[in-house]
Amino acid sequence: MRPVLAVLRSEIRSVGRGLAAPSSVLSKRNWWGPRDLSFSAINRGQQPQDSAPATTKPRILITGSLGQLGKGLGRLLRQQYGKDNVIMSDILSGSNANEARQTGPYIYTDVLDFKNLQEIVVNHRIDWLVHLSALLSAVGETNVPLAIRVNIEGFHNVLELAKQYRLKLFVPSTIGAFGPSAPRNPTPDVTIQRPRTIYGVTKVHAELMGEYYNHKFGLDFRSLRFPGVISADTNPGGGTTDYACQIFHDALQSGHHTCFLGADTRLPMMYVDDCLRSIAEYLVVPDDRLKLRTYNVQAMSFTPAEIAEEIRKHIPEFQISYRPDSRQQIADSWPMVFDDSGARADWGWRHNYDLSKLVRVMLKFLAPKYGKTIPNL
DSSP states (O other): OOOHHHHHTTTOSSOOOOOOOOGGGSOSSOOOOOTTOOHHHHHTTOOOOTTOOOOSSOOEEEESTTSHHHHHHHHHHHHHHOGGGEEEEESOOGGGGHHHHHHSOEEEOOTTOHHHHHHHHHHTTOSEEEEOOOOOHHHHHHOHHHHHIIIIIHHHHHHHHHHHHTOEEEOOEEGGGOOTTSOOSSBOSSSOOOOSSHHHHHHHHHHHHHHHHHHHHOOOEEEEEEOEEEOSSSOOOSOTTTHHHHHHHHHHHTSEEEESSOTTOOEEEEEHHHHHHHHHHHHTSOGGGOSOSEEEOOSEEEOHHHHHHHHHTTOTTOEEEEOOOHHHHHHTTSOSSBOOHHHHHHHOOOOOOOHHHHHHHHHHHHGGGGTOOOSOO
């Protein structure tokens, strides 16, 4: 069969064609992996020694690390825990991975290849697994079977590895985990979900499976439902909230943006620095403080018209027009405002960027790319 990668390399952050290894290849009990046991030793049936010394800093594997969140999270965690303790991985290789390799270890990884993932977990003595590999909302709708493979089968592989090797597992969830029957303004942590996209369906699946594995096996599973995440250092990827990134490029390059959502389409958002910080903070919250395994987080909520007006404070000639496409229907089924009071109460989540500060930092970052100088940023 023709490899998936050859067909859709540009559309996904991590996908492949391996199958899960039989459970007989794994240890029959949970254990905290010893620091000198190789994968080949496991396949020979050797058992680890429980007396292996503990480490002061976790060893972290990030899948899908070359996507919007992965690059920045890799940099942040390497600053916190040391570059050699954070293994970045993705299905991309060559020049695509050069930046990751320059700042620490990078490994080609196919999340659908269970045995390959298992080898990495054991040989690199992984303690925490941050699973970012996924097909996003708009792309997933164009290839539902592939989204099921990547978002469900890939997740099952990391979930089982986390259970077997007692890893802390973080998997991001999304605004898209809610559907039109959920309360939209605000949307609480626990409510009816019933999403209408395959991306949302797979994320609800991940939330529930993670909660079940926590209850059944004691797995330290953690997830955050993110709103639209706005970043200046990665290109928009075709998602339903990506207009909020593209609008800055268009404002600086041509002075005009054609928005694929209607002017009054309100969605929750956050700047990428707040998003990455929320992950880093959430990972170290003591387990007994967590009342939920999945929390909402957000920083602001705005419409295309509102962000355009904020941009005009710095680029008065900026114009926006509206041409809603298929993503409008998706946006109309999503929350307008996230209720993240649970995260704020249980583990102290606080955002740093509101809409005004977001616009200033995005324009300041991107203006030099287009040869522009904008005063008073």
